[in-house]
Structures are given as structure tokens and as C-alpha cells.
Amino acid sequence: MERLRSIIRPVASVPLARHLVVALVAFVVAMAVIGSSSQYLQTRYAEMAYFAIAAGGLTLLTGLSGQLSLGHGALMAVGAYAATLVLERTGGETLADVFVALLVAIAVCAVVGVVVGVPAARLHGPYIAGATLTLAVAVPRLANQWEVFGGEQGLQVSVPRATDLPAWIQDLVWFFTAVEIDQYSFLAYLGWLLLAITFVALANLSRSRVGRRWRAVRDDDVSAELAGIHLGRARVVAFTVSAMAAGLAGGLMAMNVRLTAPGAFTITLSLTLLAAVVLGGLGSLTGALIGAGVLAFLPKFATDLGESVGLSATQAAEVTPVVYGLVLMLVILLAPAGIVGSLRTFLARSPLGSTKEKTT
Amino acid sequence: MPGTGHDVQASPLFAVEGVSVRFGGVRALEDVSLEVAPHEVLGVIGPNGAGKTTLFNVVCGFVSPAEGELRLRGEKIHALRPHQLAGHGIARTLQGLGLFERMTVLDNVMVGADRLARAGFVRGLLGIGHRDDARLAAKAREVLGELGIESYAARYPGSLPYPIRKKVALARALVAEPELLLLDEPASGLSAEEMTELGEIITGLTERTAVMLVEHHMDLVMSVCHRITVLDFGRVIAAGTPDEIRNDPAVLAAYLGDQVEHDDAAEVHALTVAEEA
Ligand SMILES: Nc1ncnc2c1ncn2[C@@H]1O[C@H](COP(=O)(O)OP(=O)(O)O)[C@@H](O)[C@H]1O
Ligand SMILES: [Mg+2]
Numbered sequence: 001m002e003r004l005r006s007i008i009r010p011v012a013s014v015p016l017a018r019h020l021v022v023a024l025v026a027f028v029v030a031m032a033v034i035g036s037s038s039q040y041l042q043t044r045y046a047e048m049a050y051f052a053i054a055a056g057g058l059t060l061l062t063g064l065s066g067q068l069s070l071g072h073g074a075l076m077a078v079g080a081y082a083a084t085l086v087l088e089r090t091g092g093e094t095l096a097d098v099f100v101a102l103l104v105a106i107a108v109c110a111v112v113g114v115v116v117g118v119p120a121a122r123l124h125g126p127y128i129a130g131a132t133l134t135l136a137v138a139v140p141r142l143a144n145q146w147e148v149f150g151g152e153q154g155l156q157v158s159v160p161r162a163t164d165l166p167a168w169i170q171d172l173v174w175f176f177t178a179v180e181i182d183q184y185s186f187l188a189y190l191g192w193l194l195l196a197i198t199f200v201a202l203a204n205l206s207r208s209r210v211g212r213r214w215r216a217v218r219d220d221d222v223s224a225e226l227a228g229i230h231l232g233r234a235r236v237v238a239f240t241v242s243a244m245a246a247g248l249a250g251g252l253m254a255m256n257v258r259l260t261a262p263g264a265f266t267i268t269l270s271l272t273l274l275a276a277v278v279l280g281g282l283g284s285l286t287g288a289l290i291g292a293g294v295l296a297f298l299p300k301f302a303t304d305l306g307e308s309v310g311l312s313a314t315q316a317a318e319v320t321p322v323v324y325g326l327v328l329m330l331v332i333l334l335a336p337a338g339i340v341g342s343l344r345t346f347l348a349r350s351p352l353g354s355t356k357e358k359t360t
Numbered sequence: 361m362p363g364t365g366h367d368v369q370a371s372p373l374f375a376v377e378g379v380s381v382r383f384g385g386v387r388a389l390e391d392v393s394l395e396v397a398p399h400e401v402l403g404v405i406g407p408n409g410a411g412k413t414t415l416f417n418v419v420c421g422f423v424s425p426a427e428g429e430l431r432l433r434g435e436k437i438h439a440l441r442p443h444q445l446a447g448h449g450i451a452r453t454l455q456g457l458g459l460f461e462r463m464t465v466l467d468n469v470m471v472g473a474d475r476l477a478r479a480g481f482v483r484g485l486l487g488i489g490h491r492d493d494a495r496l497a498a499k500a501r502e503v504l505g506e507l508g509i510e511s512y513a514a515r516y517p518g519s520l521p522y523p524i525r526k527k528v529a530l531a532r533a534l535v536a537e538p539e540l541l542l543l544d545e546p547a548s549g550l551s552a553e554e555m556t557e558l559g560e561i562i563t564g565l566t567e568r569t570a571v572m573l574v575e576h577h578m579d580l581v582m583s584v585c586h587r588i589t590v591l592d593f594g595r596v597i598a599a600g601t602p603d604e605i606r607n608d609p610a611v612l613a614a615y616l617g618d619q620v621e622h623d624d625a626a627e628v629h630a631l632t633v634a635e636e637a
Contacts, residue, residue, distance in 0.1 A: 016487030201485055208484030209477050209493065212463075216471040219460035226420065226454075227536070228446030228475040237481065 019203045023196040028176075030192040034185055035177025042184040043256070044296045049191030050252040052292035053198050055276045056285050057245025060202055062274075063283020064211055065238035066218030067120070071132030072246045073269030074139035077262070078112050079105035079250025081143060084155045084260040092158035095165060098190070102251045109247025110240055117239030121232040136270045140262035154261025157254045162186045187256050194252065198245055199285050205241065206285070214238050275328050281338025290339055298324055371434070373398045373570050374419075374450075374540050379428030381414055381594075388414040389425070390594040396540060401562060401571045403585035403602075405578075407614060410591040412574040413455060416542050419572075420445055420452055432540075446475040451538035455545050457529045459517040465528050466513040469500035472532035503535045507561065523554050534565070541569045547577045559584050582606065590614070 011017040034045050058072050086101040120131045143149040162170075162182045173181040173189065181189070205211050216224040217234045225231055254260045276295050280287025302323040306316025335342035372395035381389040389411045396402045404412050417423040419430065421440045430437050432448055440448065451472075460468050473496045479489030504510040507527045517525055526546065533541060543562070547555050555577060562584045565571055575581045581588065581602070588605045590598040592614040598605055605611055 014487070014490050016490075019487055200487070204487030205484050208487070208489050209474065209479055209496075210481055210484040212467060212471055213474065215463050215467070216460050216474075219462055220458040222422075222442075223454065223458035223460065223532075224471065225442040226445060226452050227471050227532070228443055229471075230443045 015204050015207045016200075019200045019207075023200045027192055027196040030196075031173075031176055031189060034188045034192065035173070035179045039182075039184045042188045044300070046184070046188040046191045046252075046256050048289075048292050048296035049188070049195040050249040050256065051273070051276065051295045052195050052289045053191075053252065054246045054249035054273055055280070055288035055292050055295075056195075056199055056202050057242035057249075058273055059277045059280070059283055059285065059288040060206060060211075060214075060245075061238050061242035062277060063281075064206060064218065065214040065235055067235060067239060068129045068274075069132040069239070069242070070129050070267070070270050070274065071116070071135030071139075072242070072273050073265050073267065073271075074135045074137075075109055075112065075243050075246035076250035076253060076269065076273075077139045077143065077265035079109050079247030080254040080260045080265070081149055081155075081250075082108040082247065083251030084157050084254045085148070087158055087255075088155065093160050093164060095160060095169070098160065098255070101255075102194070102248055105247045105251035106244045107247075109243045109250070112247075113240035113243025114236060117236040117243070118232070120239060121235035132270075133267070136267045140265050143262045143265075150261070152262065154259050154263075157258045157260055159183075159187070159255045159258070187252075191252055191256070194248060198248065199289075202241075202245070203285055206283075210237070272324075275324070279328060279331050279338060281341035281344075284338065284340040287338050287340035294324075294327065298327070372396060372431075373400075373433060374572075375431040376415070376419070377429050377431065379415075379418055379425045379430070381411070381418060381423055381425050387594050389418065389591075392428070392591070392594070392596055394589045394596070394599065396570050396572055397586075398539070398570055399566045400587065401566060401573055401585045403581045403588035404572060404574045404591065405576075405581055405588060405605075406591035406597075409593075411594040412591060413544060414594075415591070416452060416544055416572075416574065419450070419542060446536050446538075449537070449539035450542065451533035451536045451540075452542035453526075453529045453533050453544060453546060455548075457525055459525060459528060459532075461516065461518050463516070464513065465504070465509070465515050465517060465520075466497060466500055468517065468528055469504060469531045469535050470496045473499050473535040475536055500531070500535055503531045507531050507534075522549050523551075526550070530561075534569075538569050540572065541565065542572045542574075544574045545576060546573070547575055547580050555580055 011021060030045070034042055037045065054072055054076055058069060061067050061069055083101040083105040086104045087097060090097040090100060092098070092101070116132070116135055120128045123131055144151055149155065162180075162185075165181065165186065170181050173179070173185070177185075179185070213224070213229050213234050216227065216229060217231055221231055224234075253264075257264065272295060276291030277288055278291075279294060280289070280291035299317075299320045302320040303313070303316040305323065306319040307313065311319065331339065337345060374396040376392060376394050379389055379392045380387070392411070392415060394402065394404075404415060406412055414423060418425050421442045421444070424439060430440070432450075437448065445452070460471060463471070470493075476499070477492055477496055479492035483489035483492070501510055501513060504513055507530060509524055509527050509531070512520060512524060512528070517528055520528070526549070530543075530546065546562075547558055550558060559580050562571060562573065573581065573585060585602055587599065587601055589596055590605060590608070590611050597610045597614055598608045600608070
């Protein structure tokens with residue numbers, strides 16, 4: 001017991017080690033689940049992964065640095081178009097093409113994040129919401145205007161075929177899951193791998209001096225300033241980090257949907273992401289993951305529900321937004337701190353739980 | 361006179377020279393000058409609306425003066441932005457405390473120590489800044505310990521009694537190792553006993569920092585300050601040692617002429633009590 005503790009202690013005290021262990025365990029579990037799922041579910045898991053990446057960035061921005069963004073759907077669009085255009089040039093036949101495309105998506109969104117973040121950092125409350133809303137409205141329009149973006153129809157996205165992947169990856173997947181990798185599981189594994197890496201980075205930031213500065217700026221800007229924190233810089237850094245997460249999410253979304261078109265990135269996407277973050281609990285990465293799960297699986301749940309009460313398939317599909325709105329309203333009414341926030345309060349009150357604050 | 365064992369040195373650490381501030385028609389400060397020596401406690405008193413908080417706001421860069429300048433260690437400091445203050449060794453507590461309510465007491469104080477942090481963004485992203493963080497945390501705990509509130513480190517400020525909250529705010533300012541500490545009404549809302557303790561704390565602080573103290577409670581001001589500057593309607597009407605101020609007719613007149621305001625009735629009372637003592 002004492003030995004075990006002496007091994008665990010250094011791991012628990014180093015944020016990187018702690019977050020890596022959690023992420024690794026989560027990724028292995030995710031691989032096992034994905035490997036044994038149907039194609040339909042694999043697609044949902046892949047969707048959950050990219051929604052979670054975007055929601056993770058957004059929850060840090062909103063929950064930690066106290067800035068609201070109604071434009072994260074648009075940032076996903078920027079990432080999606082960037083990745084799509086890169087894949088178009090490179091052919092998108094190898095894993096390297098995929099990573100280059102995603103890196104470019106992240107880089108382009110970092111630039112957009114700074115450009116939008118600098119003026120947004122000066123704004124507060126409804127004004128920053130307005131500024132990011134402009135982004136949400138303008139980006140799909142721009143995509144529609146220019147020839148390179150494929151207009152209304154959008155652009156096809158090419159991704160490598162599972163059989164073209166390096167042999168060691170195919171072997172590794174087979175070794176872990178006892179199932180051959182295919183197009184659907186490949187995208188789900190890729191999504192969850194990147195999700196794990198992103199969440200480790202975001203959790204590290206949140207636990208670090210950077211996250212502490214964000215919280216300080218959120219709680220009391222005058223005191224934060226007196227402590228030597230440059231308010232604008234702290235806000236822009238937060239905005240840029242979350243824009244980069246949105247860019248990665250957008251790139252992954254493009255590869256999953258296989259078509260990048262303006263219609264996928266309406267203001268609804270931005271609002272849905274925000275809803276996922278509120279649902280899970282502002283500032284909580286676990287909450288963002290739960291919220292993303294709801295986003296990915298609720299449509300099917302709602303449709304099933306609709307059909308079970310005797311609606312036609314098309315009618316049932318219309319039910320989704322209503323169910324979504326109801327779930328959100330219920331959470332806001334019953335658990336205003338979000339699912340994770342409320343659980344934490346509940347655990348802290350019960351004699352079983354510890355009062356230790358956690359971020360991840 | 362408070363005996364700190366420190367000689368108040370002649371060359372000033374900080375100087376305000378001919379500062380004037382106007383808010384529309386209101387002359388909040390008019391040609392105000394004062395000096396703070398290293399390790400000195402300088403009291404700034406005056407009736408409500410005299411311009412004390414405005415003076416602090418000028419020092420902190422929240423308000424830019426129409427005229428005048430500030431000097432730190434003899435050097436002009438030009439239009440310092442608030443976030444640059446900590447780097448220059450100036451810390452301030454706010455009249456309204458301004459604690460970070462959704463952060464623990466320890467995190468509150470660690471933010472105060474931010475200027476001493478070395479781990480930047482990259483180390484934060486990679487999650488390898490924990491050594492640096494541990495150093496800050498140790499420092500924060502040390503200051504909390506000095507003020508006798510280390511046991512509250514893991515608590516959130518909202519759940520703490522007001523006097524403890526005030527100490528948290530003080531710890532957050534102190535942990536930055538300032539050379540000049542601005543305290544805006546640190547005694548408001550404290551009991552007589554707590555005020556005595558505060559007086560001892562402030563006197564003890566002079567070992568490491570100079571203090572500018574804005575305060576309404578005259579007995580505290582008289583007992584801890586080396587020198588006092590009195591403001592009225594934005595002007596300096598008197599400056600000197602506590603003994604000199606106590607017997608200054610202009611000061612008495614300013615306070616007596618201001619009896620209308622509730623807060624100041626207490627001040628007049630305190631002043632006369634201090635005079636009798
Ligand atoms: N931001 C401001 N805008 C307009 N008037 C102000 C502002 N801050 C202070 N004042 C005015 O300046 C004068 C000095 O105020 P203040 O410095 O708060 O006084 P004190 O702290 O001594 O009570 C008062 O008349 C006050 O109303
Ligand atoms: Mg005041």
C-alpha cells in the first residue's frame with residue numbers, strides 16, 4: 001500500500017502525468033467501445049469527439065476566462081475549409097496528409113482567433129457576443145461568395161482509405177480490438193486520439209498559471225490588473241486557444257462529413273456548441289465531453305422517441321430540436337451549474353465526497 | 361511615535377508632485393504633492409470626498425492626472441498602466457476588496473504572486489510548470505501563515521467572515537513583495553480588537569515595505585503612521601507628524617465643518633479623543 005502510494009504521489013502531483021494517465025485510460029476504453037460498435041455508432045462517436053474538442057475550447061473560454069462566443073461554429077467552418085483545401089491540394093491519401101491538413105486548420109484558426117480576439121477583448125457582455133455573432137453570420141456567407149470554397153454545394157473532402165493506412169496502425173488496432181480497422185472506425189479512433197491530446201493540453205492549461213490568470217480576470221478584472229495581469233492579453237490568449245480547438249474540430253468534422261458546405265456552419269452550430277457547454281457545466285472539460293455526447297446521440301434518441309409514440313420518420317426527425325431545447329431547459333432549471341457542476345456540489349455535500357476542486 | 365526600529369530614510373521611495381485631477385467640474389485633486397520614504401507609513405486622511413481614493417487611483421494608473429507627475433525612486437513614471445504596477449513593486453488593496461470569489465483563498469493569493477512566476481504559456485500547455493507553481497503556493501501559504509489565516513487556504517472567500525476576507529486581500533497584495541503598499545480603508549468593518557491587530561500588522565510590515573494608508577479611524581492612523589497628509593476638497597491642507605496634525609487648526613476646522621456627513625461625525629469624535637489622549 002505504502003509502495004503503491006509512493007508510485008502514485010509523483011504522478012498525481014505533476015499535472016501532465018495526471019492528465020496523461022486519465023487521457024490514456026479514457027482512450028483505451030474509447031478504443032474498446034468503438035471497436036465493438038456498429039458503423040452507425042462509430043460515426044456517432046467520431047461526431048462526439050469533434051464536438052467535444054470544440055466544446056472543450058469553448059468551455060475554457062466561457063467558463064474560465066469569462067468570455068462568451070457565439071462564433072465558434074464559424075471558427076469550426078474556418079478549420080473545416082482550411083483542412084478541406086489542404087486535402088484537395090495534397091490528395092488526402094496518407095495519414096501525413098491528414099495531420100498536415102489538421103495542423104493548417106489549427107494554425108489558420110489561431111490567426112483568426114487573434115484577429116477576432118484583439119477587438120473582442122476590449123468588449124464586455126453583450127458587445128463581445130455581438131462581435132462573435134458577426135463572425136457566425138459572416139463566415140458562411142463568405143464561403144458562399146468565393147469560387148475556391150465551392151459555393152452553396154461546398155467541397156468534397158478526400159481522406160485516406162483504411163487499407164492505405166500504415167501496417168503498424170492496422171496491426172495495432174487489430175491487436176487491441178480484434179477487429180479490422182475500416183473507414184468508420186478509423187475516423188472514430190482518429191477523433192478520440194486527438195480529443196485525448198487536446199483535452200490533456202486544455203486540462204494542463206486550466207490547471208496552470210495561465211488558467212489561474214483567466215479565472216482571476218473573470219472574477220475581478222481590477223484586482224487581476226493590480227496583480228500585474230494584462231487583461232487584454234489574457235483574454236486574447238484564451239480566445240486564440242479556444243479558436244485553435246474549434247479549428248481542429250472543424251477539420252475533423254470535414255473529414256467525417258466528407259463535404260464542407262456553408263449550410264453545415266450556421267449560427268445554429270454555434271448555439272448548439274454553447275448549449276453543450278452550458279449543459280455539461282461551464283469550465284468543465286468532463287462537462288464538455290458529456291455535452292458533446294448529448295449533441296451526437298440526442299438526434300437518434302429523439303427520433304426513436306418520436307417513432308415510438310407513432311410519428312412518421314420525417315416528423316420524428318423534427319422532434320430533435322424540441323427535445324434538445326427541453327433537455328437544456330431542464331438542466332438550466334434543475335442544475336444551473338450544469339451536469340458536472342451539480343454533481344460536484346452534490347458530492348461535496350455528501351459525506352462520501354471530498355471538497356477538493358477539480359477542473360477536468 | 362510608532363517604534364519600528366527603522367530609520368526613515370531621507371531620499372523618498374515614491375513622490376507625487378503637483379497632481380491635479382478633474383472629473384468634469386469636480387476638482388477631485390488640486391496640486392497635490394507628497395513623498396513616501398522607504399519603510400515609512402504615510403497616512404492620507406480627509407473627509408469623505410476629499411480625494412483619497414482618487415489619489416490611489418492616480419498612483420495605480422486607473423485615473424490619469426490633468427497635471428503633475430509621479431516619481432518612483434527618483435524616476436518619473438509615465439502613464440503607468442495598472443497591470444504594470446506590480447512589476448514596479450507597488451501593490452494595493454481595494455476598498456471593496458475585489459477578491460476572486462470563485463477561486464480558493466490559496467489561488468487568490470497565488471494570483472497576487474503572479475509577478476514572481478516564471479512558468480509561461482508553453483510550460484502551462486505541457487503541464488510541466490508545477491515546480492514553479494509549488495514555489496508560488498509555498499510563498500502564498502507563508503504569507504497566509506504570517507497573517508494567521510493559513511487554515512482557510514482551501515476555502516472560497518464567499519464563505520468567510522469579513523475580517524478574514526480583508527486579510528486575504530492583504531495577503532494577496534503582500535505576497536507580491538511590494539516596496540510600496542497602498543491600503544485603502546483597511547480598518548473599515550473591523551472590531552476594536554481586530555483594529556489593534558491590524559495596527560500591529562501594519563507596523564510590522566514596515567520591515568519590508570513602505571505603506572500609504574487611507575483610513576477613517578483616527579486612533580489607528582495616529583498610532584501607526586510616521587507622517588500624515590491631510591486632504592480636503594482635493595487639496596493638501598496639512599502635512600506632518602501625527603502630533604503636528606493633531607494640533608493643526610486647519611485640520612480641525614476641516615473636520616468640524618464637515619459634520620453633516622455621518623461617517624465623518626465618527627472621525628471628528630475619534631480625532632478629539634485622540635487629541636485628549
Ligand atoms: N470616477 C469619477 N467620476 C466622477 N467623479 C468622481 C470619480 N471618482 C471620484 N469622483 C469625485 O471626486 C471626489 C473625490 O472622491 P474620492 O477620491 O472617492 O474621495 P475619498 O476617497 O476621499 O472619499 C468626490 O467628489 C467624488 O465624487
Ligand atoms: Mg475612498
